[in-house]
Amino acid sequence: MKNRPEIVIVGGGFGGISAAKALRKTNCNITLVDKRNHHLFQPLLYQVATAALSPGDIAVPIRAIFGDDKNVRTVLGEVVSIDKTNKRIHISDDSSIDFDYLILAPGAIYNYFGNERWKSHAPGLKTLKNALSVRERILISLEEADKLDDPQDRKKYLTYAVIGAGPTGVEMAGAIAEIAKRNMMRDFRNIEIEETEIFLIEAAENVLNGYPEDLSNKAKSDLEEMGVKVLLNNPVKSIREDGVELENSFIETPNIIWAAGVKASPLLGSLDCNLDKMGRAFVEEYLNIPDHDSIFVIGDAAHVKDEDGQPLPALAPVALQQGKYLAKLIKKRESGKKTSSFKYVDKGTMATIGRAKAVADIRGLKFSGFLAWMLWSVIHIFFLIGFRNRFRVFAEWMWHYLTFKRGVRLITNEPDGSQTDSDDS
Numbered sequence: 001m002k003n004r005p006e007i008v009i010v011g012g013g014f015g016g017i018s019a020a021k022a023l024r025k026t027n028c029n030i031t032l033v034d035k036r037n038h039h040l041f042q043p044l045l046y047q048v049a050t051a052a053l054s055p056g057d058i059a060v061p062i063r064a065i066f067g068d069d070k071n072v073r074t075v076l077g078e079v080v081s082i083d084k085t086n087k088r089i090h091i092s093d094d095s096s097i098d099f100d101y102l103i104l105a106p107g108a109i110y111n112y113f114g115n116e117r118w119k120s121h122a123p124g125l126k127t128l129k130n131a132l133s134v135r136e137r138i139l140i141s142l143e144e145a146d147k148l149d150d151p152q153d154r155k156k157y158l159t160y161a162v163i164g165a166g167p168t169g170v171e172m173a174g175a176i177a178e179i180a181k182r183n184m185m186r187d188f189r190n191i192e193i194e195e196t197e198i199f200l201i202e203a204a205e206n207v208l209n210g211y212p213e214d215l216s217n218k219a220k221s222d223l224e225e226m227g228v229k230v231l232l233n234n235p236v237k238s239i240r241e242d243g244v245e246l247e248n249s250f251i252e253t254p255n256i257i258w259a260a261g262v263k264a265s266p267l268l269g270s271l272d273c274n275l276d277k278m279g280r281a282f283v284e285e286y287l288n289i290p291d292h293d294s295i296f297v298i299g300d301a302a303h304v305k306d307e308d309g310q311p312l313p314a315l316a317p318v319a320l321q322q323g324k325y326l327a328k329l330i331k332k333r334e335s336g337k338k339t340s341s342f343k344y345v346d347k348g349t350m351a352t353i354g355r356a357k358a359v360a361d362i363r364g365l366k367f368s369g370f371l372a373w374m375l376w377s378v379i380h381i382f383f384l385i386g387f388r389n390r391f392r393v394f395a396e397w398m399w400h401y402l403t404f405k406r407g408v409r410l411i412t413n414e415p416d417g418s419q420t421d422s423d424d425s
């Protein structure tokens with residue numbers, strides 16, 4: 001056996017970074033490959049989309065995370081296929097990397113359920129580019145509305161349609177309601193706060209499907225109190241540039257946000273193993289794919305069952321725990337020891353709805369309101385981010401809370417699509 005095993009990790013998201021962090025300073029060579037140069041804290045993307053935070057507040061260069069770790073190499077590149085037999089990954093620039101162990105953590109992408117043309121009218125919220133595109137649409141719409149004297153002409157620019165009432169859709173609709181009802185509107189002389197309409201459109205019968213019923217109901221009533229029109233049992237028929245078509249109505253707006261579903265990274269298709277209907281790879285008790293004991297899949301890309309036989313949710317803690325688990329497994333295996341199978345420790349679920357409004361279910365203890373919001377904020381800023389700038393982000397957060405002000409309201413695209421300057425914040 002080689003002295004230093006070659007571990008290749010694909011994806012510098014929550015799963016990949018947690019595995020690499022737990023393996024640094026070990027007797028292994030680690031190569032971390034990502035198609036982007038940064039680790040992104042996705043749970044706060046909606047804060048960038050609604051101009052509360054800057055992109056730099058929620059993203060950090062992967063290279064910077066491992067700057068002091070001599071055994072971690074960072075590669076910028078898109079992995080396009082996996083050769084299981086020769087234990088090799090292929091990258092889009094025609095290079096390849098051999099591995100002894102492969103940890104696949106490529107996450108998920110938005111799922112438009114076969115309607116790919118909807119994508120350009122209704123961006124999802126998965127990348128910094130998505131968040132900036134949403135932010136730009138919102139800001140440009142407000143500028144357009146402010147130019148018009150007739151309220152009827154302004155209406156479409158002051159209408160927002162968020163599709164999908166899972167945690168992302170709920171957070172997004174709540175954040176827009178805050179902007180619309182309070183924050184930014186003060187700066188637009190021609191717009192009345194009451195003119196704004198926010199629709200949260202959901203095909204299922206409740207918001208936050210999968211959460212305890214009382215918390216779903218609470219989230220719905222909080223949203224309605226904030227002025228969001230929650231349309232349940234309302235599958236979208238079509239999305240066009242000028243609006244959203246539902247079964248019995250048409251919502252005219254250029255402000256459409258897609259939060260209705262995800263599917264696993266298409267890279268898993270090259271593994272030639274069983275995938276579930278969301279494209280996730282079925283893995284075994286050690287998170288390896290069935291016919292290979294040193295190729296592992298984790299995070300949003302993996303189908304791992306909980307004790308009740310249900311797939312684990314696509315959440316950051318799942319990916320984090322799986323990354324750490326694999327680091328332990330590899331270390332033990334290298335020293336000839338056995339490892340027990342992966343067990344997820346569920347520490348609870350939360351969703352934020354707006355300023356001082358959130359719902360939480362922590363090990364069966366359900367609560368909502370300011371306490372849940374405070375807990376959500378603290379966990380997201382202090383425990384999950386792990387960025388050096390977390391104190392600045394926290395200070396900005398509190399500033400927004402106290403003053404109702406949104407900070408980052410720059411439109412950086414020229415009307416022809418070019419950038420006004422090189423600053424992306």
Ligand SMILES: Cc1cc2nc3c(=O)[nH]c(=O)nc-3n(C[C@H](O)[C@H](O)[C@H](O)COP(=O)(O)OP(=O)(O)OC[C@H]3O[C@@H](n4cnc5c(N)ncnc54)[C@H](O)[C@@H]3O)c2cc1C
Nearest residue numbers: 011013014015034035042043079106107299300314315316
């Ligand atoms: C808007 C939003 C809000 C969310 N809010 C919450 C929340 O409040 N709480 C919570 O727990 N979870 C939340 N989540 C879910 C959470 O972010 C994911 O579960 C988590 O990011 C999954 O981690 P991962 O490592 O599997 O994938 P990711 O974190 O998505 O990382 C995947 C990485 O792989 C890279 N990659 C993909 N394909 C390739 C390839 N072919 N080659 C090279 N690199 C590749 C990507 O660039 C990316 O860096 C949210 C997600 C979104 C989108």
